[in-house]
Amino acid sequence: MTDHEYMRYALELAKRGVGAVNPNPLVGAVIVKDDEIIGEGWHERFGELHAERNALKNCKKSAKGATLYVTLEPCCHYGKTPPCTEAIIENQIKRVVVGSMDTNPKVAGKGVALLREAGIEVETGVLKEECDALNEVFFHYIETKTPFVVMKYAMTMDGKIATASGKSKWITGETARENVQKDRNRYMAIMVGVGTVLTDNPSLTCRIAGGRNPIRIICDTNLRTPLESILVQTAKEVKTIIATASRDMEMRHTYEEKGVFILDVPKKEGHLDLEFLMKELGNHGIDSVLLEGGGTLNFSALQSKIVNKVQAYIAPKIFGGEAAKTPVEGVGIAEVPEHFHLKNPKIRQYGEDFYIESEVEYSCLPE
């Protein structure tokens, strides 16, 4: 097998940590000697062993003289576990092949430098693009200390996210909805506006077997979330945050008694200041948010420049209706050059539905 093939396998291993390692990176490692895989591992759970140490632990023979393939630069600092560079040197690995370089300031090239100083041959940038993409959340969070925000919506071919009477179950088919469930497991939190809670009364849980529920966040400036809503009623089982600017202490206390965590966010132009909210969520260790709001919150989120990626599921259905909601509403823009620009589109098909994913490029927007 070639370096690329071993790295691709390490990438597959890394993906097994999805939903369990946040806010740590997804990392996979493979140890190869005489063209035979003698050890493999991945970062399985936050706070537990890193991929390199797991691979070394699982080695069926001595790793002396072997090559280690690892999707992310090995760490060289003491965190929840000792540095991986130490273990690599101690085990007398001869060659290390790295996918992504770690942008965490505590590592940032120092891991590779340490290995080279110890006489280990190091090659970097193998399948770099794929390895970088795997950890887009980690890199964003470590660099900005704010969550990576993915705006997701499901719409009909005429661009409606609900019927004129507000019904949205279901726009897409089962396969597309299964993929959304995977993302609810992948991203640490899920966020909606109070408008979606009032119309849909959603549960916002992850319904895949063995999956992990995201932390649920409701943007609710004036505490309009119904006490009898599913989100409030299940707040003791699934962590639920209401972000609010309300100082109604009695009402806040009532939510808190039901298990809801109240997060203070100041107002900006009549609603919540989303930029402030993202900083607060980042301070609480939340590295990613799946934004499943309605058009009102979605427009504000784009305007506040907090959205990193847009996921549009497009169903072969037409709803029509002037009053039917669309994915992004608010006041919109007046001139075409003011548009929110999206780049690097990826298109997939889930059953009968299409899926387009793009990154948001704010640098194109005029100030």
Ligand SMILES: NC(=O)c1ccc[n+]([C@@H]2O[C@H](COP(=O)([O-])OP(=O)(O)OC[C@H]3O[C@@H](n4cnc5c(N)ncnc54)[C@H](OP(=O)(O)O)[C@@H]3O)[C@@H](O)[C@H]2O)c1
């Ligand atoms: N098909 C889909 O993918 C999908 C997904 C979600 C929703 N929907 C549909 O969308 C409809 C609901 O739309 P919606 O626009 O009312 O829901 P929304 O965007 O989820 O909620 C809007 C509310 O969020 C609150 N909010 C708090 N901070 C905000 C901020 N900074 N900017 C904007 N709003 C903020 C506002 O009320 P306060 O200021 O009073 O707090 C606002 O009225 C429903 O029919 C639902 O079925 C469809």
